[in-house]
Amino acid sequence: MEGLVLYNTRTRSKQAFAPIEAGHARLYTCGPTVYAAPHIGNLRSNLFADLLKRALQLEGLRVTQVINVTDVGHLTDDADAGEDKIEQAAARSGKSVAEIADLYTAQWLADRERTQCLPPEVICKATDHIDEQIEMVRILEAKGYSYRIDDGIYFDTARFPGYADFARLNLEGQESGARIGDVPGKRNPSDFALWKFPDPDGGKRLQEWDSPWGRGFPGWHLECSAMSSKYLGEQFDIHTGGVDHIAVHHSNEIAQSECCYDVHPWVAFWLHNEFLDLRGEKMSKSKGNVTVLDDLIAAGYPALAFRYFFLQAHYRQQQVFSDEAMEAAATGYDRLVGVAAEVRDADGDIDPAKLTPFRERFQQAVRDDLNAPRALATAWEVARSGDLAPAECWALLREFDAFLGLDLEHAEPRRSASESDPRIDALVEQRQAARAAKDFAESDRIRDELAAEGVVIEDTPDGPRWRRA
C-alpha cells in the first residue's frame, strides 16, 4: 500500500501525495469572511480541511496550516462591484467594522473548537497584510500584467495564457452568456480587480488604505495569494476550499501568483469540498436562511454529532442535510460514544495480530482520498466485533479517533447523563415506592407525568436515573 492519495482538482485525478519539503506539509485553507456567523455548510469546509490535516499528520508529516480571515474587500454582488459585506454588516448593526470582524471571527473559532478542528498554525487577517498585497500588485504592474481603469487596477487575464486551464473554463462560452453590469473598461470578462478605488458615488468607505495608486482597498482574491505565500513560500503543497471557488477565486489566485512569482505550479495540490445539499434551500450567509451550529445545539445535539454527520459522507460528494439525517447521525454518534465509554478504561492483554486487519482497513480508507465513511464504518466494525477484547477494541478506537476527531476519549453518552433536582428526585422515589408495592398504576402515572414535562426515566440495574429528553 502506498501512502496518502488525494484527488487534485488541478489534474482532475487522484495522486500520491508527497510534500515539496521532505517531512513537512504546507497547507493553506481558504477561511471565513467574517460578516456573519458560520453556517453548517461553512463548517463542512472546516471539517474537511481538518480531516486532511489529521491525515497528513497520520502520515508522520509535520503540518503547517494557514487559514485566512477575510475582513475586507469581499463584495456583495459582482467580484468587481457591489458593497463590502463587512461594511454592510457594520452599518446594519451600528457596530464598527473591527467589532463585526472580531465578533464573527470569535464565533468561527468557537465552532471549530467545539467540532474538534485542530487549531491552525497561522491565522492571518487580510487587513493585517495590506502591505504584502500592495507589494504584489506592484510586482504584477512592473511585469506588465495589470492595467488601470477608473474603477481600479485590474489583472489582465489575457496575459496569462493558462488562465482557463485550472477550472477548464470555456471562456468563449462564458462570453456568449450575457454579462450584465460589468465594469466599464475591463478588457476581458475574466479580468479581476487587484486594487479597488472607492466608488466616487458610494460615500466614504470605512476601510481604505494608501497605495501607490491612491486610496483604496485590495481586491478580494489578492489576500489569499499574498498571505499563503508569505507564510508557506512561493510554492507550497496544498490549498483547500469549497468547490464554488474553483472557477473564479482560485483561478484568479493562480493567475496572479504564478505571474508574480514566476512559478508553476504555484500550489501542487488543490482540494475542494462539495456542498451540503439543503434540498433546494440554498444556504448562504448572504441569504439569511442559515442553520448554524448553535441551532443544532439548541435542538439538543452535541456539536460533535455534526462532525459525525459530516464523516458519514465523502467530502467530494454533495451530502443531504435534513432533520432526519441529523437525528440519525446524533443517535449513531451517541451509541458509538457509548461503546467507547464502556471499553476505554479496560485493562487486559492486547493481541496485535487481532488489531492488524482493522488497522489496515482503516488506514486504507484514510489514504484513499480521505474516505471518512469507510473509516467510520471500520470503527463500527471494531465497536461491534465480538472477537475483540475491550482493551483491544479501545486500542483501535482510540487510534482511529486521531482521524475521526469524535473525542471518544472523553465524550459521555446521553444514557449516562444523570440529573438531579429535589422535586424530580422525590417523584422518582415515589415511583420506586409504588413499584415496590406493585402499584403499577401509580408508578406509570408518575412516569407519564414526568414524561409530559420532558423528563425521561431510565431504569438500570443500579436503580433509576433521569434526564431531560
Added chain:
RNA sequence: GGCGGCGUAGCCAAGUGGUAAGGCACGGGACUGCAAAUCCCUGAUCCCCGGUUCGAAUCCGGGCGCCGCCUCCA
C-alpha cells in the same frame, strides 16, 4: 448559452468490472411489572432502455430526474 456532479434498501451513504460497507429508522427477539435505555437478529441486484464483456451498480450510447458552478457564496 457554457461547465460539473449525482441518481444504491424508508432515510444518510460507502463501493468504479467478478455476484452490494457502515449508520439511522422499521420489524422480530432478549431484558422489563409494562415501557424506556441497552444488546442480538432481519432487509436492496443498485433510475429506465440499449450496447461492450465470460461477467457491470461499476465501461459506452440514449433517455428521465435531482443538485451545483459560470456573479457574493463552503
